[in-house]
Amino acid sequence: MKTQLLKLLEHNATLTPEQLAVALDVDADSVRAAIAELEQSGTILGYKTIIDWEKTDREAVSAMIDVKLTPQRDRGFDRVAERIYNYPEVKSVYLMSGGYDLSVLIEGKTMKEVAFFVSQKLATIDGVISTATHFVLHKYKDTGVLYDAPEIDERGTFS
């Protein structure tokens, strides 16, 4: 039941326990209990809304930054990663295989602001060898959701 529950919530976090209960063929109290447990164990980490900010007048840019590091004794990359992810501008940090070590997603108001953050804050952290900044020009799809294709029901009524 838990995997099914997670799949439903991953897709739509606004479903109520009552709605989830019907979908899963269990009672609402079991759903509430399961959600509480999943939250407690840190399996469910939060609930968010997917927003296409381009449709608003809020200014926002994001950039993916490839970061190369020198590993530190005992703690590998963890210590540096921590110093990076503590900045609120940093939205995601992934440890990567391949040509660089960390992939860092940053959001800022303007390109200038992001560039400033990278040169002044990120690049100066001990252990950071190099950074390569790639600005996001347009989001086509994010977390499984298409940005340009609003869901229109194109089905006619024929049968």
Next chain:
Amino acid sequence: MIDYSKVLSGTVVDTPKSGIRKFFDLMNTMQDVVGLTVGEPDFQTPWHIREAGIESLERGKTYYTANAGLSALREEINTYLTRKFNISYDPAKEIIVTVGGSEAIDIAFRAVIEAGDEVIVPTPSFVCYAPLVRMAGGVPVILETKFEDRFKIDPEALKAAITPRTKMLVLPYPNNPTGAIMTREELSEIAKILENTNILVLSDEIYAEMTYTGTHCSIASLEGMWERTIVASGFSKAYAMTGWRLGYLCAPAPLCEQMLKIHQYGIMSSPTTSQFAAIEALKNGDTDIQMMVEEYNRRRRYIYNGLRSIGIEAFEPEGAFYIFPKIGVYGMSGEEFCNRLLYEYKCAIVPGNAFGQGGDGFARISYAYSIKHITQALERIEAFVKTL
């Protein structure tokens, strides 16, 4: 001036327009309607299947196929049917790839019906059977199924409907619009009645994959039934491929040989691009079906519970993606209920009488919609019912 009434076929002219159409035409004149009316999946065809179609075009596969369809596809159809429903057909002689399940049904009728032959058509059911029987020169004999029987065929009623002119029984399960299914045990009762007759079965199994309370049983898999059954099915529902127009027929070779003539002269061959996509669907589509069926199943429970909590009586549907609630209890006909729901609350559901005798007092509600959409519609239905 030409007098069209003199040139048109009387049989065709006298065939009524589909009752669903009438209601849809009405609905389309209005704005902001939340409808639960559509009879096709809300999913798009899974990408890998679309890609197989695209790739076939890129490779220039733009020619006719064999009349019966690509042999690789017929092989896959047989593998699929054997694997899922334990029925097998010789891909060379016993399978025809058709333009949707619709063509399959049409040519099955046309191959067996002679003027005046009777075909037993259980209703409420999909709208095409009786008109197609009539256009083939036959006489549809309506076998009304009942709410009390969960819209299954009552063996006694079937016996009573059989006459010396009965050529065929249509077996429309899982059923559109009622959501009824028939289990192996229930089908064996039907089989017993037919076993020593010359009556064929046209089993429309297009919703076979959408069976939620167990697995679908094909009547062709029952003892003695394979030789008298034509299975019609297709890709529209299971793989969300309505627009590709692809289905198939399976039947013993002596039947297929004749049906193939109608297909050959009338159609030539089914769309080639669609056939390539369908091969991919059958080979690698199991997880897509599972994903979609799980989702329909959630919606099925959701809508069943939702209607019950509003106080509307319905039996729990076990197949397809429709629920068929009893709405004829508010002192008006089903049609009036649907019309008022549409005009006053802007919610569209299809009056049950569009699906033939026995449908009056009911409505077809499709749950091929997102939970969010279904919730909206249920709210409107509730608001309406509260005023009654």
